[in-house]
Amino acid sequence: MGYSILSIAYLLASVTFIVGLKMLSNPAAARKGNWVAALGMGIAIFATIFLYKEDGKPLSNYGWIFGGLLIGTVVGTLAAKKVKMTAMPQMVSLFNGMGGACAALISVIEFEHVMQFDANLAKLLIILPGLIIGSVSFSGSMIAWGKLDGRIKDFAFRGQHIFNLVLLFAILAASVYLYMNLGNDSMLLFMMILLLSLSYGVFFVMPIGGADMPVVISLLNSFTGVAAACGGFLYDNKAMLTGGILVGAAGTLLTILMCKAMNRSLTNVLIGSFGGNSVVGGGQQVQGGVSKEISLSDAAVVMSYANKVMIVPGYGLAVAQAQHACHDLEKLLTEKGVEVKYAIHPVAGRMPGHMNVLLAEADVSYERLIEMEQANEEFPSTDVVLILGANDVVNPAAKSDPASPIYGMPVLDVELAKTIIVNKRSMKPGYAGIENELFYRPKTSMLFGDAKKVLQDLITEIKTL
C-alpha cells in the first residue's frame, strides 16, 4: 500500500517536472510553472520521508533529516530573498553547485557502504559517474560563482587544454582501475578520484572568460541533472531519474540556445578561452583614439530636444542599481514628448534576459523593451542613443575585426543613430577585456560616472531646463 502510494507520488512528481518546465518556457505561464514543479518536488520529498522502505524497514534518523531540511530551507529562502537582482546569476551558480555537492556526497556514502558490506559492482558503475559529475559540477559552479562575483580572475596557462584532457583521462583511467580491482584498499583511490574530479572542475572553468559564464553555468546545470539521474539508477527511483535527465537534456539544449544568441559555438566557448587569448591576440590598438566628453547640461539638452531616444542598458547599469533612476529619466523624457525605448541585447548584463528582469523590477513597461533585431531597424531613425554601462554588446569590432575575440557576435548597431552618449565609469575596456572603437568615433561622446549618479544628475538638469 505505502509502496504504491510512493510510486504514484513519484509519478506525479515526474509529471509536474515536465509540465513545470514546459510552462517555464512560456512567458505567460512561467511563474505558475515554477510552482507546479515545486509542488511536485514537495510531494516527492515528503512521500520519500514517510513511505520509503528499504528491505521492509522504514527510514530512520528523522531528527537529522528534518534538521537538515529545516536548515536548508531557512538558509536557502533567506539567501534567495536577500540576493540583489544583479547578483542573480551567481546565486543560480551557487545553488547549482550545492546540487552537485549533494550528488557527490551521496556517492561517497554509498561507496563506503559498498566497501563495508557488499562489493556490489553494478552499484559501483553508478556511484562513480555520480561522484565524478557531481564534484566537477560543484567545483566548477563555485569557480563560476567566484568569477561572476568578481572574487576570482580568469586564469589560463599554456597547454591548459592538454592538461585538462590528461586530467580527464586520469580520472577515467582511475575509475576503470577501481572498478576492475575493487578491494580493501580502494578507499584511497576513490578519494583520489574525488580530488581529481574537483580539480578538473576548477581547471575546466578557470580559463573561460567571464562573459561566457552564463553558458558555463547552464552547462554545469545540465551536468548536475545527469548526476541526479545517477542517483535515480542507484535507488531505482523514477522521480530522480526523470527530473535529472529532463534537466540534463533541457540544460544542454539551453546551453546551445544561449551560444546561438551570442553567435558562438559551444566548442568555441569551451576551447576558445575568451579572456585568456584576447590579451595576446585580439583587440587591436585603436589608432590615434581620442574620446570626447560631454557635459551633463549638454547631454540634458540633446536628450530633451530629441524626437527619439534609445537607451542601451548594460551591466554597468545593473552594478550601479540604476534601473529606477533610468525609469525616472524615461518618464521625464516621455512627458516632454520624447519617444523613449530600450534596446535589449540578448546577452546584455551577465545572463540572457538579465536586463529584462532588472528593468521589469523598476516597473519599466514591457512594450518599451525591444529586442536586438528590431532595435537595429530603428537606430537610423533614432536621435540619441544613451548607452548605460554596456560595452561589448555595442562594439563594432564584432562586425569589422576578424581578430577580435567577439568577432561574429551580433551587436547593436548604435552608430547608425545621430548621436551616441556613452555612460561609463572610466575608459577601461568591458568584460571581455577588449577595446571599443565606438568610444572614439566622432558621433560618440562620453559621460563618465556611476550610472545611477549620472542619471539622477541628468534628471535634475532636464528639470531645470
Add this chain to the structure above:
Amino acid sequence: MERIFDWFLLHQEMIYIVLLMIFVGIEVIGRVPSVLHTPLMSGANAIHGVVIIGAIIVMGNASSDNYLALALGFIAVIVGTLNVVGGFVVTDRMLEMFKKKK
C-alpha cells in the same frame, strides 16, 4: 563485459526512461524566447535538486553508530535542500518581475 550486459538487462526500464526523457527535455523547451533563458535555467536548476531524495534515503538508512555516514548525509540533505528551496525561490523572484506589468 558480461557484467555490463547484465546491468543493461537489469536496468532496461530505466534506460528507456532516460532515452524518452532526453527527447521530452529537448522538446519541452524547444521554442523558449531568449528573455526567459535565465529564469528557465534557474527553474531547471531547482528541478535537479530532486537529488535531495537520494540524500534523504542515504540519511535514513545510515545506522546510528556510523558517524561518517551520518555527518556526510546531514550535509547532503542541507545542500540538497538549499538547491531545491533556493532554486525555486530565486526563480519565482525573477519571474515576479515579469508578471507585474503585462
